[in-house]
Amino acid sequence: MSTDRQRTFPPLYKSDGDEPMDRLSFFHILERLKTQKRTGWVDHKVPNPESIADHMYRMAVLALCCSDETLDIPKCVMLAVVHDLAEAQVGDIAPRENIPKEEKRKLEEEAMHNFVYEMLHDSPPARRIKALWKEYEDQLTPEARFVKDLDRFEMASQAFEYERSSGTASLQPFFDSSLPYLRHPEVQSWGRDLERERAEMKTAEQQPLHS
Numbered sequence: 001m002s003t004d005r006q007r008t009f010p011p012l013y014k015s016d017g018d019e020p021m022d023r024l025s026f027f028h029i030l031e032r033l034k035t036q037k038r039t040g041w042v043d044h045k046v047p048n049p050e051s052i053a054d055h056m057y058r059m060a061v062l063a064l065c066c067s068d069e070t071l072d073i074p075k076c077v078m079l080a081v082v083h084d085l086a087e088a089q090v091g092d093i094a095p096r097e098n099i100p101k102e103e104k105r106k107l108e109e110e111a112m113h114n115f116v117y118e119m120l121h122d123s124p125p126a127r128r129i130k131a132l133w134k135e136y137e138d139q140l141t142p143e144a145r146f147v148k149d150l151d152r153f154e155m156a157s158q159a160f161e162y163e164r165s166s167g168t169a170s171l172q173p174f175f176d177s178s179l180p181y182l183r184h185p186e187v188q189s190w191g192r193d194l195e196r197e198r199a200e201m202k203t204a205e206q207q208p209l210h211s
């Protein structure tokens, strides 16, 4: 259900000028990414769902698994571990919340501003993090577009694992909203492999127990 109510998220932090404490506060806020569960799985009542950090970690390792030597792989790893950083303040906004893309971007930009200016004081590390986040959001570089594919493929992989392990009923919407949109040829091939694995799992599940 969409709402006209403009969402606001008060800044998580206001500096009082003690820069070392401001930096530590940023480090502590990162814990939210480790504890906040991903909304899509919570919505589908998946037991013990992964966190935002779990999702970003696997994306970073998937980036290391890429064979495409035209891509700046270290840059892809950094984009992966930064891309959902703003969710420490705004949470994991899922499509079903129907928040307009512009509003989501504005909320996340405000969060990033709070992090890099209030907590990291526009330092070189702060500018590095903000630039990475903006590169991912703008989707103008091959690395950013590749990492967006990893965002999609990682989610589909996790959906398959939940169907397989926790006996969760079909999570088909997560496959429909991700695999058809893969653009990088290598990730597309990973997606086809995952679809084959899922089809084989479904076939095996339909075999009589004593076949």
Ligand SMILES: Nc1nc2c(ncn2[C@H]2C[C@H](O)[C@@H](COP(=O)(O)O)O2)c(=O)[nH]1
Residues within 6 Å of the ligand: 038, 039, 040, 041, 043, 084, 092, 093, 094, 095, 096, 151, 155, 173, 174, 177
């Ligand atoms: N219920 C659904 N949730 C979905 C679907 N596609 C994505 N999602 C969830 C997954 C995450 O919790 C969140 C967005 O994740 P980002 O990594 O993009 O921040 O939305 C879906 O089809 N159904």
Ligand SMILES: [Mn+2]
Residues within 6 Å of the ligand: 055, 083, 084, 151
């Ligand atoms: Mn993501």
